[in-house]
Amino acid sequence: MxxxxxxxxxxxxxxxxxxxxxxxxxxxxxxxxxxxxxxxxxxxxxxxxxxxxxxxxxxxxxxxxxxxxxxxxxxxxxxxxxxxxxxxxxxxxxxxxxxxxxxxxxxxxxxxxxxxxxxxxxxxxxxxxxxxxxxxxxxxxxxxxxHPLQSFADIITIHETWDSLKVGANVKPKVVLAWAPHVKALPQAVPNSFAEWMCKAQAEGMIDFTVAQPEGYELSENFTPGAEITYNLEEALAGADYVYVKNWSSYKEYGKVLTYPDGWMMNNEKLKITNNAKVMHCLPVRRDLELSSEILDGPNSLVIHEAGxxxxxxxxxxxxxxxxx
Amino acid sequence: MxxxxxxxxxxxxxxxxxxxxxxxxxxxxxxxxxxxxxxxxxxxxxxxxxxxxxxxxxxxxxxxxxxxxxxxxxxxxxxxxxxxxxxxxxxxxxxxxxxxxxxxxxxxxxxxxxxxxxxxxxxxxxxxxxxxxxxxxxxxxxxxxxHPLQSFADIITIHETWDSLKVGANVKPKVVLAWAPHVKALPQAVPNSFAEWMCKAQAEGMIDFTVAQPEGYELSENFTPGAEITYNLEEALAGADYVYVKNWSSYKEYGKVLTYPDGWMMNNEKLKITNNAKVMHCLPVRRDLELSSEILDGPNSLVIHEAGxxxxxxxxxxxxxxxxx
Amino acid sequence: MxxxxxxxxxxxxxxxxxxxxxxxxxxxxxxxxxxxxxxxxxxxxxxxxxxxxxxxxxxxxxxxxxxxxxxxxxxxxxxxxxxxxxxxxxxxxxxxxxxxxxxxxxxxxxxxxxxxxxxxxxxxxxxxxxxxxxxxxxxxxxxxxxHPLQSFADIITIHETWDSLKVGANVKPKVVLAWAPHVKALPQAVPNSFAEWMCKAQAEGMIDFTVAQPEGYELSENFTPGAEITYNLEEALAGADYVYVKNWSSYKEYGKVLTYPDGWMMNNEKLKITNNAKVMHCLPVRRDLELSSEILDGPNSLVIHEAGxxxxxxxxxxxxxxxxx
Structure with missing residues (x-):
């Protein structure tokens, strides 16, 4: 290489x-x-x-x-x-x-x-x-x-934890990239890269991949070939095995923080919709803004494992x- | 550990x-x-x-x-x-x-x-x-x-130099922690820690320990169990084998620089009261404010040895x- | 050492x-x-x-x-x-x-x-x-x-490249230190040091050494024993095998940026006067102010080799x- x-x-x-x-x-x-x-x-x-x-x-x-x-x-x-x-x-x-x-x-x-x-x-x-x-x-x-080293660590973490559940090679996890709120305008590097890796992992038959974001926050299509894209977070979370929470600023209105509907912070309430999903984040994370403390301190969080x-x-x-x- | x-x-x-x-x-x-x-x-x-x-x-x-x-x-x-x-x-x-x-x-x-x-x-x-x-x-x-790594280095230095004087195991050095002036409000970390280590060394029969400071500058009693405490520097220095010079801000009026009587800077004049004491300081030291240059550049200073x-x-x-x- | x-x-x-x-x-x-x-x-x-x-x-x-x-x-x-x-x-x-x-x-x-x-x-x-x-x-x-590590690297570079031309031990390269424009007042450390090393290399019979600078920019004579000193850049460049380009502030009117005549930036036009000279600079270099991009990106530049x-x-x-x- x-x-x-x-x-x-x-x-x-x-x-x-x-x-x-x-x-x-x-x-x-x-x-x-x-x-x-x-x-x-x-x-x-x-x-x-x-x-x-x-x-x-x-x-x-x-x-x-x-x-x-x-x-x-x-x-x-x-x-x-x-x-x-x-x-x-x-x-x-x-x-x-x-x-x-x-x-x-x-x-x-x-x-x-x-x-x-x-x-x-x-x-x-x-x-x-x-x-x-x-x-x-x-x-x-x-x-x-x-941010490819991050995305690589993310797919390692998914593969490793899914494998340990021993659900069999023919059952693929549903992975959701879920936009989350933030106070600053952040780059699209992490979500772009995560999407790109997940789309390739999907093409290799490893996972199923969905991206959920509010209107105006769509990523560039170059990074999401084959992904399911939705504006409906609940729909995306239904049956999810992994939820990757991350804020990013708008690609369309470049670098802007747009208004967005309530309800995009990930918390235990939303976790109930999922298949007891593991929750991921690249860190640093803004607690109780992007992701609730209850998740971060609970058994569904993979964030430290992922950083490791x-x-x-x-x-x-x-x-x-x-x-x- | x-x-x-x-x-x-x-x-x-x-x-x-x-x-x-x-x-x-x-x-x-x-x-x-x-x-x-x-x-x-x-x-x-x-x-x-x-x-x-x-x-x-x-x-x-x-x-x-x-x-x-x-x-x-x-x-x-x-x-x-x-x-x-x-x-x-x-x-x-x-x-x-x-x-x-x-x-x-x-x-x-x-x-x-x-x-x-x-x-x-x-x-x-x-x-x-x-x-x-x-x-x-x-x-x-x-x-x-x-600042325990500092205090540990300090007791190593005392033990090492006292031992080299070959005065015999049954003669214990008198160690004095002496407050000194400064222009800034400094933490109590170094003197707290030094006192704590010296009190334990005293309990182990290695040294005798005295703290001298102006009124208002008393350290928390939690760090000085068994120490002799005095407001009289000359009294403390009498017969001292080691003088540990250090400024700290007030613990009582927390973090404040209080007024203090003249005469708390350590110098050769004061050294005469001691038993030709070795002088220590954790560094950085303000020359001719905390401690005189004549001491720092003379044979009684251990500050570089101590830093080593x-x-x-x-x-x-x-x-x-x-x-x- | x-x-x-x-x-x-x-x-x-x-x-x-x-x-x-x-x-x-x-x-x-x-x-x-x-x-x-x-x-x-x-x-x-x-x-x-x-x-x-x-x-x-x-x-x-x-x-x-x-x-x-x-x-x-x-x-x-x-x-x-x-x-x-x-x-x-x-x-x-x-x-x-x-x-x-x-x-x-x-x-x-x-x-x-x-x-x-x-x-x-x-x-x-x-x-x-x-x-x-x-x-x-x-x-x-x-x-x-x-800046002696720089000057040492410079003479290594000259020796190494001259040797590779296999011109014979009895032909000595002509090395020119040529002042160049800059927007800031820079130290004399690099040119002083280069001159000092080149003067000693000249004394050891390795090179011939010339310094060219505008009036007012003469280096201290302590650093240029035996060097040819000139205010005429063209004269200096004639037959040069190595041109060392560098700005420095005035030594006489200490630390000042003095006015200087046009024509002190090294470029391909001036290179024609030389013996197809190799061009050196200690870096960082201000492109098209001290030295033209055409030289830096062309075959006569040694700057990266020299940095190596x-x-x-x-x-x-x-x-x-x-x-x-």
Whole structure:
């Protein structure tokens, strides 16, 4: 694997999930693979889960890790070509990325969208240029439009918990992505990415997938091929085995927080409609705004388990990259 | 050892000091113990000595270390339950701590008091919740009311230097904690903790302990059982073998800087009253405000030696935790 | 090697360059040397190339690395003696440096000039005191007046590329340091240091060295012994084999950005005057202000290669220090 920025970089989800679970069962079996290899983690935006889990994953594989909080430790990067750099940008992404490529074997990169200009964000301009100019393998630690390490951990969690229920290979869980309220305008990266992975998992016959959101909050259709889409949360929740709760800002009225009907916060009342569904969230979660405390502190929550699986998704990706270095 | 937040977690100071000195004599003897174990260091407040010494201690034991400056790299945590999180806090401590517990084997945590509300600070609410929700062993890197790694380093330093004087096991040093002036309102964590360790060391027959402070600056009695308490610095210094100089804000008029009589800065003039006492300070020290430069640059100062021993106190604690993982 | 702050710490450039190229050919051959040795990297100012390359160099040698961004993670240090510390400085450099010396085997230190007071900056007061009080070997990661790891990487790059042209040992390249425009007042550290290394390389018979700058931008003569100095860029570029492009503020009118004639930006037009010169820059570079994009993206640019060699300059220095620990 040379690049991990979306589910399109993964030939088979089933196989990749099994690889991750094999690492979870035996975390230190491949420490020779990473010897004298260096992972650089570059953050243009803050990170907690992603940094720690990816760092730990690399250590498990015997790699060295260098962390670079470019937003705080570095300086403003220029991304446009043909600009006379007499303003506030100190270094061009061409040089900055190329230099980091000199000192590392694999780079992880996080860069959030600005949520001002849809075309600019969905172009993934910053990310694409960084990948091009650093000239070494890159793992997305969340880009403007996707968060694939999170989505990979999510499908690992679903597969793992469903399997442990021993319901048989021919019964597929119903997975629902349910929009939830928030006070800030959040990116679509996590829901886009989750949808994309679930649609592929559905195509591989692993799950059935539904997305529920209020009007105006529809995701780009590029990320939901084959998904059932509904504006009716109750309808979506009926018979659900997994409910993935997440806020996002509007794609249509780009980056806006639109008004929405009451009743989109997930709570125990709504859980009754489901098939005693497990509840997931990528975290950080706003308690009692997106998701009720009663769920988070109760037996149906998978959020910590899911965060724990971030380690194995990262380790599976890094292992696949190390094998091709 | 599962928790290290105060001297109450230490069965025998004498034994623990000997463990630390054995590590100092042979720092790399236990590198197998930490193999594939990860220490997470979480700072809600800045750190120099604590971060470097604990990081180095972990490396000596073969551990991996991940540092998280949550105050700068992270986001605001909610600590109250039952709050609808529609304000400025981004993540609840329940999730944040639990997630960190997923990626680490041991966590170190630093969290200062706010000095506004005594009950809140002395409850150690943040610290206690973090310990509870992370669900793995925790080392205090200084909490609202205690700094046990510092105090442990302090007693190591006293034991080590007293022993080298070969005065015989039956002569006990007189140790004095002496309040000193400062321009800011500082926590009581260091003096509380020092007093608590010295009182236990006194109970174990290792030292005699006196605290001297101006009126209004008395520490909580919970931290000074068995100590001699005085408002008269000269009286305290008479015959002292060790003087531990430190400022703290008022416990009674909580967090306040009260007026105080002249003459509380430690200097060579005052040193003459002592038994040629060694002078200690946890650092950072305000020169010529808390403690005179002539002492800091002279032969009686132990401050650098003492800071060096932070390494061995941390290593002894981590070793004790690794042995029970 | 106990100290690396300038070319004066290097007995023979030729030998040191060969040491670095041997490491480049065989990066992991000396991992036993750094076992259980700790490098502390202390930054008073931001860093990208320097931190990553030095960290990687230390890892290649088997060392542990602890990074300390004192400007962001720490607090204000007092450097003057005899000051009552009742102001905003929290710790004296005497204690701060001494404490770091307790936890590390080698320290790297970056500290920029303030560009207000020439004597103060050129005294290297902060740096000299840090070296004195930490009491362990120190590598400069750029000081007020020099950036020796950069200059060492520069001469490695020149030697390496010239050698690969196989022009014969008796033909020496003409190296030109060419001032370039900028919008900010930059330190003289990089050009001072480059000049100093090139003058010594010239004395060792490796190169011929010329400096070109507008009037008012002359470097201190202490850094340019034996160099050809000119105000005429075209004259300097005639027959040049290497052009090192760099802005700096005035040394004479200290720290000022003076007016200068047009035509000091390096571009393809000017490259025609040269002997198809290779173009160098320490980075970060302001595109189309200091140096044209056409050069940076064309075959004559060495800037990324040069940045890559920062790794080997750092590794050669650390290796030389480890050998004398």
């Amino acid at each position: 040379k690049l991990f920025t979306s589910v399109h970089d993964v030939p088979s989800i089933k196989q990749f999930v099994n690889d991750a679970l094999a690492l979870k069962a035996n975390p230190y079996a491949h420490q020779g693979l990473g010897k004298n290899k260096t992972l650089g983690l570059v953050f243009m935006n803050p990170s907690l889960r992603t940094r720690l889990s990816t760092q730990k994953a690399a250590l498990n594989l015997g790699m060295n890790v260098m962390v670079m909080n470019l937003d705080k430790e570095g300086w403003a990067l220029e991304t446009q070509d043909g600009v006379v750099m007499n303003g506030s940008t100190v270094e061009h992404i061409r040089e900055a990325a190329a230099v980091m490529g000199q000192y590392c074997d694999i780079l992880g990169l996080r860069s959030f969208p600005k949520l001002n200009n849809r075309e600019e964000d969905y172009n993934e301009d910053f990310f694409t240029k960084f990948v091009k100019y650093c000239a070494i393998p890159v793992v997305s630690l969340e880009s403007a439009t996707r 699986n971030r380690l194995w998704s990262a380790q599976a990706v890094l292992k696949a990259m190390l094998e091709e270095l | 599962k928790l290290f937040t105060s001297v109450h977690d230490v069965p025998s100071i004498k034994q623990f000091v000997n463990d630390a000195l054995a590590l100092k004599a042979n720092p790399y003897a236990h590198q197998g113990l930490g193999k594939n174990k990860t220490l997470g260091l979480v700072f809600m407040n800045p750190s120099l000595r604590t971060r470097l010494s604990t990081q180095k201690a972990a490396l000596n034991l073969g551990m991996n270390v991940m540092v998280m400056n949550l105050d700068k790299e992270g986001w605001a945590l909610e600590t109250q339950d039952g709050v609808v999180m529609n304000g400025s806090t981004v993540e609840h401590i329940r999730e944040a701590a639990a997630v960190m517990g997923q990626y680490c084997d041991i966590l170190g945590l630093r969290s200062f008091p706010k000095l506004n509300n005594r009950e809140e600070d002395y409850n150690e609410d943040f610290f206690t919740k973090f310990v509870k929700y992370c669900a793995i062993p925790v080392v205090s890197l200084e909490s609202a009311t205690r 021993n932070r390494l061995w106190s941390a290593q002894a604690v981590l070793k004790a935790m690794l042995e029970e993982l | 106990k100290l690396f702050t300038s070319v004066h710490d290097v007995p023979s450039i030729k030998q040191f360059v060969n040491d670095a190229l041997a490491l480049k050919a065989n990066p992991y051959a000396h991992q036993g040397l750094g076992k259980n040795k700790t490098l502390g990297l202390v930054f008073m100012n931001p860093s990208l190339r320097t931190r990553l390359s030095t960290q990687k160099a230390a890892l290649n040698l088997g060392m542990n690395v602890m990074v300390m961004n004192l400007d962001k993670e720490g607090w204000a240090l007092e450097t003057q003696d005899g000051v009552v510390m009742n102001g905003s400085t929290v710790e004296h450099i005497r204690e701060a440096a001494a404490v770091m010396g307790q936890y590390c085997d080698i320290l790297g230190l970056r500290s920029f000039p303030k560009l207000n007071n020439r004597e103060e900056d050129y005294n290297e007061d902060f740096f000299t005191k840090f070296v004195k009080y930490c009491a362990i070997p120190v590598v400069s990661l750029e000081s007020a007046t020099r 060699n920062r790794l080997w300059s750092a590794q050669a220095v650390l290796k030389a220090m480890l050998e004398e620990l």
